[in-house]
Amino acid sequence: MPVLEGKELRIVGFLCNWCSYGGADTAGVGRFAQPTDLRVIKLPCTGRVNPLFVVRAFLNGADGVLVSGCHPGDCHYTAGNFYARRRLEVLRELLDVMGIQPERFHYTWVSASEGQKWKQVVSDFTARIHELGPATSFSSCAAVAVETGMKTAI
């Protein structure tokens, strides 16, 4: 089922189960109104986020990708978010090369208690993506090329 033309853009979120997913729940329980574009994929930890997931999302037509986990030091698995930070920093460098605007990608830390902050993060990022507008789509062959290149890069 497609995004509602003109109303929404395609934004994918990868959230860790312990902090940010809880933060998003807290925002919901607090009835903090947010734009509806974002679709959340729940993972145990941002340490599980393979940069490939992000790239695949973009290649398949995502207009924005948001990754959010526990604050540094608060990781439920002690170090998962540090691994995530390192990998995502590398990814940010590569996005440009792959022809993806780096501004379309953002990662941040939101704890389970920070409902208000989560609302802010979602609102700001969604606004940013709407400013950038829809991403240019990739031809399937280009996509394959990029992904294989990516695999070797990481």
Added chain:
Amino acid sequence: MNIGVFVCHCGSNIAGTVDTEKVAEAARSFPDVAFATDTMYACSEPGQAGIIDAIKDYGLDGIVVASCTPRMHEATFRKTLERAGLNKYLFEMANIREHVSWIGKDKELNTNKAAELVQMAVAKLRNNTELHAGEFEINKRVMVIGGGVAGIQAALDCADGGLQVILVERESTIGGKMAKLDKTFPTVDCSSCILGPRMVDVAQHPNITLYAMSEVESVNGFVGNFDVSIRKKATYVDWEACTGCGQCMEKCPSKKAEDRFNEGVGTTTAINIPFPQAIPKKAVINANACIMLSKGKCGACAKLCPTQAIRFEQQDEIVQEQVGAIIAATGYDLFDHTLYGEYGGGRYPDVITSIQYERLLSASGPTGGHIKRPSDGREPKNIVFIQCVGSRDPSVNRPYCSGFCCMYTAKQAILTKDHIPDSQSHVFYMDIRSPGKLYDEFTRRAMEEYGARYIRGRVSTIQPRDGYYVVKGADTIMGSQVEVKADLVVLAVGAEASKGAGALAEKLRISYDGYGFFMEGHPKLKPVETNTAGVYLAGSCQGPKDIPASVAQGSAAASKVQALFSKDKLASDPQVSSVAIQRCVGCAKCESTCPFGAIEMTEFRGMPKASVVETVCQGCGVCAVTCPQGAIQLQHFTDNQILAEVNALCPY
């Protein structure tokens, strides 16, 4: 696969802003979906029955429920599947309440989003496989961190239930804040008379090992098998030998040491036993104040100690303990009133905190229970109490109500009248918050029987004027300024998270809120659990609480531990990593990245291979991203499963 989809109305919580029928209809067009319907309350008895029937009637072998957050009801529905004879991991949830219906009003957008989340769940479910939990042994010992009234209650309940308890206390004695109180509201019974016996029970209980002057250094492992290292801070006294006779205190020449137990009201000796009922009743040397330790000469205590217990050379010591569960009961600290420059910022000797006043009231306190002004030892006649100092004050980032100040202030006003019959108390308050059994009656007594004058308004400033203090406040009900002459001003300082709470939370891997209070598992339904299995909360470390509430939570946490330990083995979570041996090239990258050391390198037909120790793996999935071959995968969160979700959302 035959997938059944159930879209929950949650009354009007979801159906109010999501067209659940439409979502169900959309779901029918998704691959492998054999059955889809909306339902009033999926979690209710009939709701679950409906799911079970559908599984039977339509031969479903996978279920998606679109309702609230999985953090709420995933466990519920997994049980439902098991009751229907399905493996509980053939289940996915779409969160269309917290993430959809509660955060947006546009029904069209919400409905569309809900349908997409269902589609995503279906896509993942199609890649799910049956998983089966293993079992592992648990260590039925429990560690309680913090020896205040909540920790004492938890420790005693666990110990009485036959569990081995490790009680870790930062100070040299247990008792916490309650041990410093003179009387307790609303009964005005003596604090040490009711707490004292419980403290003695702790000391004498065969099942309790007490580490005083100790702090948790690090925590490793997981529910059922935690490895804790505890730092026993140097006391410079051999506690095996020390009998607590107290002769050392009488002879110690250094008498200007900070008196922590008496909250800095007066000073004490460098070698010190905080108070007569201390548990353990052992001497501790304050290294900064000790002449021997700072200047290398003196040793008076060592000379006269009847049991030669003094050890100037003593060092901190690290001890290891294994436990299966942990109860955090680290309590709270009091707001630092020096942030209020308008109240003197600590420059006025006779402007003191409420807990300092408790020490003045206490018969075992520095003044032997006689209320004396710190400045000149005079007995005050006019005492002003100022409430909400560091509570309900956004300008110092303390917008919350500390809950118990109204009550202890009323108590202190009553005790003041008892101590000094010809005294007059004034209480500046914003609102009197006294919900609780016999609480409001108590505050009324302070006014009606003890003549405390309550003034509804905040105090703007306190100014000293020859020998007394002018308290400038407002009476908002009368609609005017009021100035009260005071001999003594008592600030009802609010509660805040105890120092080091954040650091401990990080060691325990639990979350804490913006103020540093630990986060409970669920604000309503999991008041003493945390999101980390095997770690529980008791008392004010979770948020300001009075004594009855702290005790109740101590018992609640204890009973949670008892329930956990009622089984001899725990089911291990099968959502752990596993290695596809034929794809593994034995590069050992995963071994080096695993935060838990859950991966061992083994040999298989002479080739090095990684293998996962399932009971140690916590399921973070860091290894899965590290593996260049994609050989190691996290069960239930495999690359394929996650990419299926991505592709469902981004189909081009």
Added chain:
Amino acid sequence: MTRQYAYYPGCSAMGSSIEYDISTRALCKSLGVELVDIPDWNCCGSTPAHASDHLLSASLVARNLAIAESMDVEGIITPCPSCLKNLKTTSLRMQRKGFHEKVEHIVERPVRADLPIRSVLQTVIEHCSPEAIAEHVSKPLKGLKVVPYYGCIMNRPPDVMTFDDPENPTSLDRLMQALGAEVLPFPHKVDCCGASLGLVRRELVTRLSGRILDTAASLGADAIVTACPMCQMNLDLRQNQINRANGTQHRMPIFYYTQLAGLALGQHESCLRMDKLCVSPARALQQVGAPAQEEPAR
């Protein structure tokens, strides 16, 4: 090394607080703080302006800011807290685009509103530090008991003034101690003396200022040290009015801190203009062995 600042004297410097201006210039000179007057500066509008309209108030200030921005200086400094509050408030509010445009439209010139703005007191304290000043003291104010009176707006509101503690400022205390004076703990450091209502409601002023004088006297102070022209004029020029209204006999000298500093640094009377004070400082000055002033005309 010397530092150049755009100097904004404020209207009172031309009249009621001329000795503050003179002694300020002298002190700054001796401490290597170079003052360059803002050419053709105009009145900031003080309370009458901001109490009448914020845009008018800001516009009057903005003209001065614009002129100062054309000078090569580290920032703007002024001895008067009232001017200081107006200048700082304006440059803060002009950070907001809409307001900025309105103001520029009215003053008809570009205004950046980005120069740091400080009081002379803050500059002296932070640029030279009391300790450093102590080394230059040739005539320590031994035995002189003073209470420091900062006035209500030298440090408040804290978000705007961002200098010293809003409830218990200590910069004057430290400076006076460095000069050898004995500083008494004064509870009314930041209390309002009511100066702005002097003309219209004298009975209010005599009450507020009376309390300040009473406490200072009861503490055994030889003098009050001020940093505000309004406060000084109020407590000094009106002291007889205050005495009459409250039935008191205060003869409390009200010094500007710059006068006492100059005195301790051995500056000549022509730099201090003690003769401008209405309440004779003679006794206080004799205490520190300074040449007695002739009893000024009354």
Added chain:
Amino acid sequence: MPTPSATHRFDEDFLKEVQQGSEQNLTRCYQCGNCTAGCPLSFAYDIPVNRLMRLLQAGEKHAVLSSKAIWLCASCETCTTRCPNEIDVARIMDVLRHMARREGLVAEPPVRHMWDAFLSSVEKYGRVFEAGMMANFVRRTGRFWTDADLAPVAIGKGKLGLRPHAIKHPDEVQRIFARFRDQR
């Protein structure tokens, strides 16, 4: 001030105007009374500050704008400095004075005259001419003996110049006043 009746008309536009003009959120006030407690001039007010804040919340336009208190406020910033909810009360008092002027409700005319006298002096010379301003004020209020006792002392001390210190370009300041007037 008239006691607001239970069925008083809540003037929402008034509340909005105050909040926009002062950039303060009045719903933050929880009536602790700290502003009143610290106000040095409360003893002279007809309505204490915290009550003014309450009347604002209740949209009681007339009661607020016709109060003496808003004119006696000395802008000493004590309320602003100590408000636990970080409301800039002094700034609100400013805004109330602005509005009262526009509504022609000035409960303390002398204060207004003094300020006007001050400002017209500034408009004329670019700086305040203290003696001139005094004269102007006396003319406006007919209070001939205002501080008459101080004049000789002040003059004797050379603190009350009898000639204005006009700036070089008073016209620039005059244009500021003029442009300010016609943009309103």
